[in-house]
Amino acid sequence: MHPTLEIQYAGPVATLWMNRPELHNAFNPQLIADLTAACHALDADDTVRVVILAGRGKSFSAGADLNWMKTAGQASVADNIEDARRLATMLRTLAELRKPTIARVHGAALGGGLGLAAACDLCVAATGAVFATSEVRFGIIPATIAPYVIRAIGARQASRYFQTAERMDTQRAWEIGLVHELAAPEDLDSKVQQLTDTLLLGGPQAQAAAKALIRAVAGQAISDELMEDTAHRIAALRATAEAREGLAAFLEKRRPAWIDAIAEVSPNGAEN
Template sequence: MPFTTLEIELQGPVATIWMNRPDLHNAFDETLITELTAACMALDDDNDVRVVILAGRGKSFSAGADLNWMKRAANNGLDDNLNGARALAHMLRTLAEMKKPTIARVQGAALGGGMGLASACDVAVASTKAVFATSEVKFGIIPSAISPYVLRAIGARQATRYFQSAERIDAVRAREIGLVHEMVEPDALDAKVQEIVACLLQGGPLAQAAAKDLIRAVNNQPINNTLVEETAHRIAHLRATPEAREGISAFLDKRQPNWIGE
């Protein structure tokens, strides 16, 4: 699939989506939004891909939405403005709801929508040079489309501060508030990402997809008979799958399961 704003790098079962607008700090316009949505959908449907890494070329991970794109959409009227906002929201949801494990590789600035992209990924690994912000209020707008994913990452209390203050969040603080899982020196960033990739490749792909769905179903729900029954159904269903039978047999036979490559 040809892209103008992305590069897709395939290394065995691992796909890296490189946002490739380095001169614009990988800010996204309508083209990047459309292409990133399409790339996520295509890689999610590719059975040969097990893990997806989202990364940015150049100094920045992503500076978020291209303000010139937002201005064009707003000036073209309500319908275009709303369609652009819907496309952005759909892109973020497509990334967040991929069946495959996703990792954000954040080497530099992840501002506004860029912080949303990092939050929408399952795992975020940041360089010590990374910096984050929900900077939208400085432009008279709000971090609306990214809010479900940022709230999931840092919680309402922290979001209440940063959505209003637009303060820069350095990598140390980002790890403290749960925005990133790991923080390493720049020259160790790729090694840390690959370390996590290696762990993810040990898990069953259907089980990982089910685990992500489980979190969405259980998070913030009251523990009652309905929830307990649902969790029982989910594990009972998974135990009956060929993948689970293979995983349990492999463990008992002291061998690698068939989803782990040579």
């Protein structure tokens, strides 16, 4: 279904592998379309609880395919706008998945590849990975990835890296907030698994609501309207079956039903 992707399922976890290893998983129109479609499909699949984004080969993603960039440079402004809209839509679709997302980063995460890492909720990077917003070196700007990168590292750090296009190692990426966890290359998958297991302990409806809450609250002044919005959000969740089950499980000192459901279908189900 998706020529540039491979999707692997392990119980409630789906790993979305970008699969253009010979080109370091560089973006082209097909990869953008495939990622968009796959994200929509995974979001609609209630059996999927966590989505991991990863890259086959030596790199996570080296950004835009240079042949695609060359073609875009010869296209009309209208065509370029449509191209950019498709990329922006893909990034937003990934960022607004109802399920938790983890970027599993190794090798290069450059330009749009860094944008993918920033658009995911969590980022785990192998030592030796390299990050950069390299667009100005090609005479362009990191426009469509900017909302996610700035959300991750802040405007002050972005003002440096958007203009210098310096390459960052994993330590620096961690220091400025782009990366949540560092791991030796041989420990990358186990670190991703640790976070996945932790995410599976949470209620899926609550996690989707938490993601929506962050989007609604981040950067807002603490106003009467914001306070009212947050009050309505928590009140609505308290009335759900998931919240009643979560509280009952805590008081009865047992695992909530959503964890038992995972354990039934996966031998490596989350442990409380």
